[in-house]
Amino acid sequence: MVILVSLVVPAAVAVWLLTGGRGVSHRTANLLASAASVVTLAGVLFAVITRPTVDRAWVPSLGLRWQLAVDGISAPLLLLTAILGVGVVLHTLDRPPQGGTTAAFHACLLLVEFGALATFYARDAVLFFVAFELVLVPMWVLITRFGDPHDAAARADAGGRFVLYTAFGSTLMLVGILALVAKAGTSDLDVLAQGGGHGIPVGTQTLVAALLVAGLAVKVPVFPVHTWLPPAHTTAPTAGSVLLAAVLLKMGTYGLVRLPLASLPEGFAHVAPVLAVLGAVGILWGGLACLVERDLKRLVAYSSVAHMGFVVLGLSSGTRTGLQAALFANVAHGVVSALLFVVVGGLKERWGSADLETARAALREVTPRLGFALVVGLAASLGLPGLAGFWGEFLSVYAAWSPAADRPEGLFRALAVVGALGTVLAAAYALRVLRTVWAGERTAPRIEDSRDSEWDVIAVLVLAVLLLGIAPGPLLALTDDTVSTIIGAAP
């Protein structure tokens, strides 16, 4: 019941905003969307605590059911999505969107939230795919209509790339899902995970796992299919960037855990080394790109590629620690990248561009709040102990150093070294950015510091970054049970 409330409320309000409420003022739309997202958050919170389930037939001739539930893996992501859902709506309060009606903007935010929540709730493989596709069109509208107002061609290009890359990935994933369902005879994710691919020949398992991994890798994104991400982030409005980084990318990693890793462990074992290598390449590639990137938003996007590399590396190791690390890094990256995108998006609005080569007033001098938030965000992003980014990356590298017995140890150890090198690169680019925009004595041109709703959102995110860093225990405990059932008794 609460599950349905948390899905129906954002969807219904979004539909009303798109139809009956098209002409409402910015304040009304924002108020409505805020109310909807708060109710959704309450519903999700309740669902995470009480763990109800929903199971209703939807398309019997396809065997497709509305099968929704919460477990340790989805709970943190559901919470993250619902909290950021409130965050992005609040953040929009002082920023009437440009490029279209405010009602449409809010409706798109709510629809993205709805699609992401449905994806994390779904316990049927085909329903998972349908929910996965739900976010595409609203996100595309956010990028192409409400993105960077300076450059229409760039918006069209970024939106087109986003939607075509991810549609390609999800169709590949659909093929994988259909093959999996055909071989295993069920589309229930729990049954699939219990079955663990027994009775399916290893060759077929490997093929299906490869299809699923390839499809989901586009969404994560894993090197070399990450090229849609930087332009999408650069042009999307701040709220869109936050949802993109903190929620949409997580759907990819979540899918990797649910589908190939849990359902086809043997097949995934064969694909994992390749995935791990690509993840490690992504860590280096993202880090190196950040060292030379001139556009601050694009830089944060490349750092996302690097962080998702750590997540993928942890996933591939095949150990409980690795999976725990990946899930933790997933959530941590959600929070950290949301913080960074709010700050960087705010800076771009104030500066008029996000070019790092232009001389600007030092943030430390003119906007201490934004400056502080940027320092926290980048520090977390480089994996400083005591902040959110640390645990996931540290544990990922640790898991890669001691992978599961069926993984090639030498390769994974080498990748662990590469991952450690990646953290050095992260430190280098974080310090480069801070030196350029934060430190210094210049005080002109003056820009306004963060206040009101923007500062509220930033403050909550900074707190979350600190909390996850200081006390990782509760989150690790939340995922622990489900991780044990997926990986088994392995260390």
Added chain:
Amino acid sequence: MSAPTATSLVTFDWVALAPVAVPALGAVLVLVVDVLAPRLVRLHAAVGVLALVAGIALAVPGALRSADDPLRTLCLPAPDGACLYEAGPLASALQLGALASALLVLLLSWPGADPRDHLRGGPAVIVSLVLAATAGAAGVAAAHDLGSWLVCLELATLPAIALVALRGDAPAGRGALALLTTSLVSFAMVVLGAALWLLSTGEAVFAAGGVQDALADPERRVVLLLGALLLLAGLGFKLSLVPFHVWTPQAYAGATEPVAAFLAATSKVAALAALLVVVQPLVGAGTPVLVGIGILAAVSMTVGNVLALVQDDPVRLLAWSTVAQAGWVVLPLSALDDDSAAASGGYLLAYVVATLVAFTVVHVVTATPRRRGVVDQGRTLAAYTGLLRAHPLLGGALGLALLSLAGLPPGVIGLVAKVVALRPVVGAGQWLLVAVAVLNAVIGVAVYLRWFAVLLRDPDEGPARAVIRRIPRSALAALVLGGTALVATSLMPQLLLGLLG
């Protein structure tokens, strides 16, 4: 039971035949009314609409039966016992699709609604042609012997040529000529194929038993497969499968929009229904037919999508999209297992609903007179700039239709249809074909989003706001019917897929 005389055992059930007979009678009735009261043009249209509504109501019982117990009539005497007319859920669902799509076409061509009024012959001719072709489409879905199958197939085709030609200008003439030529070639191939079928199976009925016997014998097998390939090629013309598709953009662009909608929806239902009648007994026929269908599907999708990507005339875009979608429609048949016929029918019906809504909006936007001083952008994509905000009903319906065709939520029915179409092919492990389909799913997204992006623009950038003053009531009815079907099936895809048994 002994068989005293042949005729005494032939069953004859009017109710079972009604989905075919009622539109056919309607076609005649319209002509009679035209003779008696030539001025009452609305009455002509109303008779047509009533005939189709009655046909729809009478086709429902067949759709609700189980697949093992189809409606049968015109059964031959024992010992063969074959029935010439057999309407199970799949055939009835296709009949429903044909009848309902023809209903929308009649609403769109309601007399007086289109101020350009450029169809010759008056409403009675149009209505009776549409009804006749629809009767053919409904008949071919249930026909189980070569004779009535051929007659119904041609009955579904020939009036369509006349409908295209009725516009009377040069493009219409070219379109009708293209359609006529291809129809003749296709007829020749179908007849030859039917003859080979008869020769190899030794019976004039499409039945699995005779086919299995023929397949077992190596010599007859070759003849049967050649016949099947010829039938496939002949029907490929009607389904607009590449390389038999060349007439499609010409005929669509030459015809009026309602007639183009008829070609895109009702005619395609007839063509697929005819194909399914042929293909179903062939389950187990082996590779040549499968490979043939697979190649046609892959090439049609690719060529259709790529060419749709560069069109600027929405009708031509929809024409190439038909070609691409026809590839998706026959895709599941290349797996040729028990589910693939229903999958193919399901995909077709989802496509029909979406494409009809798109044609309805194109018709309204093109046909409504412009305000004075507004540049008429005619049939270009630019005429749709900002439609979503300038006219939410039209924009919303077209947007949903395009997203359904692209297979993206909120057009869930299109997405579910893609799942339905891919499932048998993935199950059969035809990875090459699957790879082509995946690529085409992506190009398809690009095709329809390109148009959708125009709808999303700021209305101040273009003339859409100034163009549409009011929607004619009949077109509005068509829009509401089609739009409701699209929304309802997107929320509950079972409404559509459940029809197929």
